Structures are given as structure tokens and as C-alpha cells.
Amino acid sequence: MGDTVGSSPAKQCVPETWWTSFMEGDTAAHSFQVTGFSLLDGMGGGNLVSSSTFRVGDCESDITFYPDGWKVDGGAHASAFLRLCKGEPGLPKMLHLRHSSRDWLHGLPGLQTSYTLSLLGKDGQVFEQVSLEHVFKSTGTFWGYERFVKKSKLQRLVSRNDDCVTIRCVLTVKRKHRTEEVRTLTILTPPSNLHEDIARMLKDEDGVDVAFVVGEKLFRAHQHILAARSPAFKAELLDPMTKEDPTNPVNVHDMTSDIFEALLHFMYTDTLPHGSDLEKTGILWRLLAVGD
Numbered sequence: 001m002g003d004t005v006g007s008s009p010a011k012q013c014v015p016e017t018w019w020t021s022f023m024e025g026d027t028a029a030h031s032f033q034v035t036g037f038s039l040l041d042g043m044g045g046g047n048l049v050s051s052s053t054f055r056v057g058d059c060e061s062d063i064t065f066y067p068d069g070w071k072v073d074g075g076a077h078a079s080a081f082l083r084l085c086k087g088e089p090g091l092p093k094m095l096h097l098r099h100s101s102r103d104w105l106h107g108l109p110g111l112q113t114s115y116t117l118s119l120l121g122k123d124g125q126v127f128e129q130v131s132l133e134h135v136f137k138s139t140g141t142f143w144g145y146e147r148f149v150k151k152s153k154l155q156r157l158v159s160r161n162d163d164c165v166t167i168r169c170v171l172t173v174k175r176k177h178r179t180e181e182v183r184t185l186t187i188l189t190p191p192s193n194l195h196e197d198i199a200r201m202l203k204d205e206d207g208v209d210v211a212f213v214v215g216e217k218l219f220r221a222h223q224h225i226l227a228a229r230s231p232a233f234k235a236e237l238l239d240p241m242t243k244e245d246p247t248n249p250v251n252v253h254d255m256t257s258d259i260f261e262a263l264l265h266f267m268y269t270d271t272l273p274h275g276s277d278l279e280k281t282g283i284l285w286r287l288l289a290v291g292d
Helices: 153-158 193-206 223-229 230-237 257-269 285-289
Strands: 015-037 054-056 059-066 076-086 111-120 126-136 142-148 165-187 210-214 218-219 251-253
Touching: 015 054, 015 059, 054 165, 059 165, 076 111, 076 126, 076 153, 111 142, 111 218, 126 142, 126 153, 153 165, 153 193, 193 257, 210 257, 218 223, 218 257, 223 230, 223 257
Parallel strands: 210 251
Antiparallel strands: 015 165, 054 059, 059 076, 076 142, 111 126, 111 165, 210 218
16 A cells, blocks of 8 residues: 655745846948949949948947948959947957958857848939848948849939939947846735625625515615626626516515525625524525525
């Protein structure tokens, strides 16, 4: 014969904590308008024009634009990059590091950014747009798109745009990530006291809207509670064809007041009344007969 070890269910006080994660950052936008574009067209791959620097948080950046692409053997596409000019990414200055970061830079701290580069026409209409996320490992480095826009498309845009084009950058520099406790909760499961509350409504006659006369005793109750608990009461109290006038007490025959009182208690609480010997007085049997 084996032993069984167990525990009975009990109310428990459950501690609960809430934490929230925050990523803080600074955001700014910068527009770079290139006028007289026809004079720049054909300047050759690897030649660039750049905007003035703009500040986001503690960092300064600019937009670099290569009308004939940043590679000498390019030419089919114009290139656009974001360049980190000044800041604290964690490493010394290193120039002209574009798409292919050196292996020894991987895993080192840097400046986390997310940004969009957009090519705009008249009235701010967007013709091309790219979104990027990049960690700048050192100042002076570039990151962007070698094939930002096809030269043929760019030339058509410029011809309709008074020989100028605008490149816009919206840059977010992520400063730090932090996690903090919002609040600590202790959840105590409350006891189920619905029946007690409803029984108190009956005892205190709060919101009663129907009255019953049983013998020489008057009882007040709530129509909808009785209707929900008994099809007979529902038909008598709520059915428009048979319901009684709520302003007049309902006379109850063939039932004593103690039985009706016990009936109301059961309908409100789903329990039998306390403090009486039901079997000796015969209330239980008469209550069962009434219920039937």
C-alpha cells in the first residue's frame, strides 16, 4: 500500500512584477537640394557632392550624393549615402568605409541608427525611398545605397524639375536601451460572495419592485431575479399576456409564510435557510413540493 502526498487547494497571494523596455533616441530631418544638375551629370564615378552637416543628438552627419555612382566603373545608377562626420561611435576616425565593414570591426560598440533616404521632386513628391538600419563603427564612414536611383529615371525627373533634385534624410540616432520596473503588484484572489450580496439585497429590500402577500405577511423582492430563477415567476411577472400589475401585491395561496420565506432565500442564495431544523418542522419536504 503506497503513500500519497498532496495538498488541498487554497487561496494564494500571488506576487507579480511589471517591467517596461525603453529605447531612447533622437530624430531629425535634413534636405539636400542639388541645383544645376545638368552641370554635374557626367562628372564621373567616384565623384560626389555633399550637403552641409546636420546634428542629431550628439552626432553630426551629412548626405553624400554621387551623380554617376560611387564606383569608377559605375554609371548606370546614382548613389546616395549617409556619412557620420562627428560623434562617439567608439572607434577612431576611418575614412571611406562604405558597404563592406572590415571583419575586425564586427562585434565592437558603435552608433546605432535608423534612417530613410528619399528622392524628392516638386512639391515634395517622393520618387525613390529606401530605409536602412546601421551601426556606425567609426566617424567618417558611409552607409547607404550604391544603386539609389537609375540615371535614366533621375534625368527624366530633373528635366521636369527645373534642373534640380532634392535628397532628404530622416535620421534617428538610438542613444541607449533601458529596462525599468513599472510597478509591483500583489494579487489577492477575492472570496466569492455573490450570494451574500444578493441575499443582502433581499434582506435590506434594496431596489425591490414586486410585493407578495402570503397569509398575513408581506414580502418584497426583485422581479428579474425571480424571473431568472423560475419559469413560473417569469411567466407571472414578465410575460405581457399574464403578468400582474406591479403596483399591486401578488397574493400567494396554498403556501405558508415560512415556506415562502424559505423559497425566496433559496432562489436568492441557492442555499437553504440556517437556524431551523428543516426535517423536524417539515419545511424541507414542503419546500420540495412547492419547487416541484
